[in-house]
Amino acid sequence: MVEPIFRTADLQITQGTPSAYHLRSTGSGKIVHVHFCQTCATKLYLTFERFADTCGIYAGTFDEPDWFAIGPDNAKHIFLEVARHDTVLPAGINVFQQHAMLNDGTPLEPVVFDVPHVVGRPADSIDRDAP
Secondary structure (H helix, E strand, O other): OOOOEEEHHHOOOOOOOOEEEEEEOOOOOOEEEEEEOOOOOOEEEEEEOOOOOEEEEOHHHOOOOOOOOOOOOOOEEOOHHHOOOOOEEOOOOEEOOOOOEOOOOOEOOOEEOOOOEEOOOOHHHOOOOOO
């Protein structure tokens, strides 16, 4: 999922009041709040006990989900250890088996692939001619 992260102070709900359910992250043990539309149950955004000043907005809820660039300077792939076996990871993007940092805030060292990588297969086995 593409989940752009913003400062919670910059989030503005323009219509309605989302509901939320709360779950404990198996990675950090902290609570994640999933905010959703009361009418249709579409997930809208996440807030986090662990990162109180940030929210993650589900990119599919944007009218124009490609209005923000995704690149090495503003993106990363996390929780790779539970990704689908056929997930394609682009070259040059930081990748983490779990989160990008420990619960105490210590940053972890990323893996960066030189060529696109498919989860569950070695990078050199990608069939670049496959549809």
